[in-house]
Amino acid sequence: MSTHDDSVTSRIGEFTRDAVRNGWTRERCVVLLSLGLLLFGVVAPSFQIYLFTEFLIIALFALAFNLLYGYTGLLSFGHAMFLAGGSYGLAIFLQESEPYVSNVVGAGPAPLVSWVLGAVFAVSLVIAMAVPIGWLSVRLEEIYFALITLAFGMLVYSVIIQNPQGLTAGSDGINVLLGVTEIGGAEFRLGDRQIYYYLTLGIVGASTYGIWRIVNSPFGTICKSIRESPERAAALGVDVRFHRWMTFIVSAAFVGIAGVLIAGLSNVASPYHAHWSESATAVVATVIGGATYFAGPIIGAFVYLYARWGISRYPALEAHWEFFMGVLIILVVLYFKVGAAGGLYMLRTWLLDVQAAYRRGGANAAVGFVRESATNKLRRDSDASESDTGGVER
Amino acid sequence: MISTLSFVSVSDLVIGLSLGSRLFLIAVGLSLIFGVLGVLNFAHGALYMIGAYLALAFTTQVIDNFWIGVVAGAIGVGVIGVLIEVGTIRPLYDRVEADLDQLIVTFGFVLVIHEVVRFVWGSQPYSTPAPDALAFSVSVSGSTFSAYRLFVIVAALVVMAALWLFIRRTYFGALVRGTSSDREMASMLGVDVPRLYTGVFFLGSFLAGLGGALSAPLQSTSPALGEQVIIDAFIIVVIGGLGSMFGAFVGAMFVGLMQAIGPSFIAAGHIAIPFLAMVLVLLVRPEGLFGGLGE
Numbered sequence: 001m002s003t004h005d006d007s008v009t010s011r012i013g014e015f016t017r018d019a020v021r022n023g024w025t026r027e028r029c030v031v032l033l034s035l036g037l038l039l040f041g042v043v044a045p046s047f048q049i050y051l052f053t054e055f056l057i058i059a060l061f062a063l064a065f066n067l068l069y070g071y072t073g074l075l076s077f078g079h080a081m082f083l084a085g086g087s088y089g090l091a092i093f094l095q096e097s098e099p100y101v102s103n104v105v106g107a108g109p110a111p112l113v114s115w116v117l118g119a120v121f122a123v124s125l126v127i128a129m130a131v132p133i134g135w136l137s138v139r140l141e142e143i144y145f146a147l148i149t150l151a152f153g154m155l156v157y158s159v160i161i162q163n164p165q166g167l168t169a170g171s172d173g174i175n176v177l178l179g180v181t182e183i184g185g186a187e188f189r190l191g192d193r194q195i196y197y198y199l200t201l202g203i204v205g206a207s208t209y210g211i212w213r214i215v216n217s218p219f220g221t222i223c224k225s226i227r228e229s230p231e232r233a234a235a236l237g238v239d240v241r242f243h244r245w246m247t248f249i250v251s252a253a254f255v256g257i258a259g260v261l262i263a264g265l266s267n268v269a270s271p272y273h274a275h276w277s278e279s280a281t282a283v284v285a286t287v288i289g290g291a292t293y294f295a296g297p298i299i300g301a302f303v304y305l306y307a308r309w310g311i312s313r314y315p316a317l318e319a320h321w322e323f324f325m326g327v328l329i330i331l332v333v334l335y336f337k338v339g340a341a342g343g344l345y346m347l348r349t350w351l352l353d354v355q356a357a358y359r360r361g362g363a364n365a366a367v368g369f370v371r372e373s374a375t376n377k378l379r380r381d382s383d384a385s386e387s388d389t390g391g392v393e394r
Numbered sequence: 395m396i397s398t399l400s401f402v403s404v405s406d407l408v409i410g411l412s413l414g415s416r417l418f419l420i421a422v423g424l425s426l427i428f429g430v431l432g433v434l435n436f437a438h439g440a441l442y443m444i445g446a447y448l449a450l451a452f453t454t455q456v457i458d459n460f461w462i463g464v465v466a467g468a469i470g471v472g473v474i475g476v477l478i479e480v481g482t483i484r485p486l487y488d489r490v491e492a493d494l495d496q497l498i499v500t501f502g503f504v505l506v507i508h509e510v511v512r513f514v515w516g517s518q519p520y521s522t523p524a525p526d527a528l529a530f531s532v533s534v535s536g537s538t539f540s541a542y543r544l545f546v547i548v549a550a551l552v553v554m555a556a557l558w559l560f561i562r563r564t565y566f567g568a569l570v571r572g573t574s575s576d577r578e579m580a581s582m583l584g585v586d587v588p589r590l591y592t593g594v595f596f597l598g599s600f601l602a603g604l605g606g607a608l609s610a611p612l613q614s615t616s617p618a619l620g621e622q623v624i625i626d627a628f629i630i631v632v633i634g635g636l637g638s639m640f641g642a643f644v645g646a647m648f649v650g651l652m653q654a655i656g657p658s659f660i661a662a663g664h665i666a667i668p669f670l671a672m673v674l675v676l677l678v679r680p681e682g683l684f685g686g687l688g689e
Binding site: 075136139148151154159162276280287325327328330334 | 434482485486491493494495497499501503504505506508509510512513628632636665666669670672673676677680
């Protein structure tokens, strides 16, 4: 027996200990955040729940996109095709097979069972798309990769618009209605905003954890090495093309999950979900949030949706909210490549320094530190020569 | 051959060629900028759209002369292009991921320009009549089309020829070709590369504005125009080869004809075919069907 017990119960015990005792650990943050998110679904007004659900889905979309962009250095301008793959996979499955499912499991649980099977079918469909498309796309790099993914995305869009065999209903899209499920006398509607919020929260939470595990695994380390220098990675024995292909497929699969969720939220699988401007949503959210941070796309999606909501309170501005997004992207790329997540991280480091100064020498030392760092910052900005701003530290 | 093509009328053919000519005027600037600067300008379609609006505004508010409006629109767009290049693209050349950063910045301008145009001119589409001198119809073998469409085709050919002479036969053209094939060497030989880049960006934007202004009588001018044409322009420059002017011409005619006569014989696939062609070219011959600027 090794002294390091790795069983599930001891891990949970360790986690709980970390969460309760050792100050502001990551574990405690996770627990408090989870409690807050669970509570949100009970106390928040209906519209806020809808908005937050949408945020969670866009966050997953951007997070999965960033697996390819931030971690492997490939900018895809066609990831919306997998969003549409997920949406249409679910919609077509529900449309074609709900009667059969109902025959097998009975009318009560049929809507829930169909949804689960439909989600599995949709993600399988997305993976089946991503395997050949990824294999072809990773032959190209940089701008050419962006162009070929754009082309594949618009190819999928035009196939959906053409309505092959009457399967995709052309530009109308397919309605996705999640009916009333009845199990053992208990009735609920999966499409109910509150229930759908918890469903989305669970799936997005699990997916986020999955992506986090992936980027922190040896697989993720290889991704980062490819981003930093494909040549050196290849020299170390990494099959760069194969690895990019695998990352492409994993990224697409998670986007497919987001696609399944967005079809249920908007009640429609629409061809718009495949359009390149939808792919741009993931790019915008990721760039604003900061592609080099794991949480960047999540924070970017938050800014994207809530900035829009904030602006919508001023009708004169609301119509032009994309203007602000455009300006924000330009400014972030030019001057602040670390994005909102990087900004928050720098703020946290700075606040900890202030706190340390306060502990050392009381309020005077803290004020002194603030003044000093501000003047340093101003001086650095004023003589910020054209030194290399490309290499962003993680 | 004649019998198989009999359902394609002459007017369809002229429409296709004029659509192609209009697309050529957009794509050639995009291709030129990429060939020399290595920048894929996502905002190029938006610049084209501004060209149409500026020409429109100029003719309705300053001088009621179509031709002066076209020139004013093109120059105005060229100046906007210079501001974009100097302000936001030039600082990025030395970055590690310059290509992608520049693509994303120019995408930011797609959003900004779209909203500014909507703010200034509103969302409703505008239409412009063809100039009086060309406001008549031509009949060929039973089909009728406006003379202005023929004019746009001729204009595209003239621009093509002028650009070719400019790049191949002038001193500035030689500098452009040299910088395009080796930026460091050109710089060492005394070429002011940043200024040359700005000049080329002006020329490319000018061409986009010219295309937008000249096409105004053929299309309804609305804020959505920029996003529609940029994807077509991407298809064209990829098929023809990023950096190739002749390639842009052939690609533009292919896409234009596909839009005009495609539906009459491949009803199911005419939207998908250009994208399929784009994918195939990228996979088989990423440098495009016709080499780069130096060829």
